[in-house]
Amino acid sequence: MNRNYMLFKYKSAKHFIMLFFAFFFISCATIFEDSPLTLLKEAYNHKKTRKAMVFMNDGNATTDNSLHVILENADFELTEAESGNVFIVDSDHNSAKLDLNAINLTWLSEKTLEISFDSKLRAFKKADEIDGVKIVYKEK
Structure with missing residues (x-):
């Protein structure tokens, strides 16, 4: 075989392998990115x-997926970097639905917030008080 042909074939295979791995690593990098937030209520x-x-x-x-409850001043705007400072739950391996009805918020007074939630949700964070506001939990 011609030496130039073999060299061309080797370089083509090398470029293909490099492109394949570059594509693979770039596509996998998005797996670990921060996820977008969706305001539910x-x-x-x-x-x-x-x-x-x-x-x-x-x-x-x-x-x-996880649901977060955050308590802030009235003019606060949610950003992609936020995490719940009051209550964080997930579906516990799909035991509960993560939707608009999974968590309800009710202000009982100026300084008391009631969070009612599906009892099948798995809680990771459950604060009792945030900045002088008492948090009351009610399973449904």
């Missing part, structure tokens, strides 16, 4: 000075 206290929000954090290849 928000509830203001009676004076509209504080608000509680429920949002979904979409999972990726290594984590399940």
Whole structure:
């Protein structure tokens, strides 16, 4: 065989392998990226000075979807970097549905927030108080 032909064949195979691995690593890198957040509901206290929000954090290849409750000032805007500071749950391997009805927020007073939630949800965080606001939990 011609030496130039063999050299061309070797370089082509080498380029193909390099392109394959580059594509593979780039496509796998997105597996571990931060997931987008979806705001599901928000509830203001009676004076509209504080608000509680429920949002979904979409999972990726290594984590399940999760619902988060965050309590902030009324003018707070949710960003992609947020995590729930009050309540974080997942579906416990699809034992419960993660939807609008999974968590409900009710302000009982200016300083008391009730979180009612599906009892099949698995809780990772469950704060009793945030910035002087008492959190009351009710399973449904």
